[in-house]
Amino acid sequence: GQQLNQSPQSMFIQEGEDVSMNCTSSSIFNTWLWYKQEPGEGPVLLIALYKAGELTSNGRLTAQFGITRKDSFLNISASIPSDVGIYFCAGLIQGAQKLVFGQGTRLTINP
Amino acid sequence: GAVVSQHPSWVICKSGTSVKIECRSLDFQATTMFWYRQFPKQSLMLMATSNEGSKATYEQGVEKDKFLINHASLTLSTLTVTSAHPEDSSFYICSATRTNSPHYEQYFGPGTRLTVT
Numbered sequence: 001g002q003q004l005n006q007s008p009q010s011m012f013i014q015e016g017e018d019v020s021m022n023c024t025s026s027s028i029f030n031t032w033l034w035y036k037q038e039p040g041e042g043p044v045l046l047i048a049l050y051k052a053g054e055l056t057s058n059g060r061l062t063a064q065f066g067i068t069r070k071d072s073f074l075n076i077s078a079s080i081p082s083d084v085g086i087y088f089c090a091g092l093i094q095g096a097q098k099l100v101f102g103q104g105t106r107l108t109i110n111p
Numbered sequence: 112g113a114v115v116s117q118h119p120s121w122v123i124c125k126s127g128t129s130v131k132i133e134c135r136s137l138d139f140q141a142t143t144m145f146w147y148r149q150f151p152k153q154s155l156m157l158m159a160t161s162n163e164g165s166k167a168t169y170e171q172g173v174e175k176d177k178f179l180i181n182h183a184s185l186t187l188s189t190l191t192v193t194s195a196h197p198e199d200s201s202f203y204i205c206s207a208t209r210t211n212s213p214h215y216e217q218y219f220g221p222g223t224r225l226t227v228t
Binding site: 033048 | 157
């Protein structure tokens with residue numbers, strides 16, 4: 001079945017640093033979604049990408065849909081303490097409604 | 112928009128009892144809702160897909176007689192854990208997609224922490 005390889009699994013950074021994480025797959029996806037999950041909460045949708053090559057921003061977050069449709073990255077600029085959490089990528093293949101999730105990237109920020 | 116609620120947010124029950132969890136889309140209609148289970152430090156595991164007015168589709172390995180799903184309206188799906196056991200203790204999360212959305216983004220509820228003693 002489809003799998004998403006998300007890296008890195010965890011990041012420990014200083015406040016103010018930029019963050020980059022990515023997801024890759026051997027399968028082609030039609031939609032890429034990036035979610036953030038905080039402890040004890042459900043995932044919150046951050047950015048949705050629908051077209052190959054699409055670059056979308058949401059405040060300090062920027063995500064891109066890879067040209068090959070097999071990868072996506074998420075960047076966070078000038079990190080702040082409230083960025084702490086687990087970030088998940090998720091993909092949808094053509095005609096499907098079930099999301100395929102990455103393993104998550106746990107972000108820890110030292111003030 | 113796209114707010115999904117879950118009730119209860121946490122529940123403790125005794126072995127052998129049943130627990131019902133509700134998932135509601137508050138500001139949109141959701142023909143399709145999903146139920147996930149999440150273990151500590153792991154990603155979300157899809158349990159079943161729930162379509163309004165029809166039987167749920169369960170993922171391989173998920174017991175449909177144990178995890179009863181009812182999607183009676185376009186804004187409500189329920190998951191009932193029957194004859195709960197300690198191994199059913201977990202974080203259960205629902206999600207919903209907007210009816211007629213061309214992109215099938217899923218909006219998640221805040222989750223329900225189930226502890227079976």
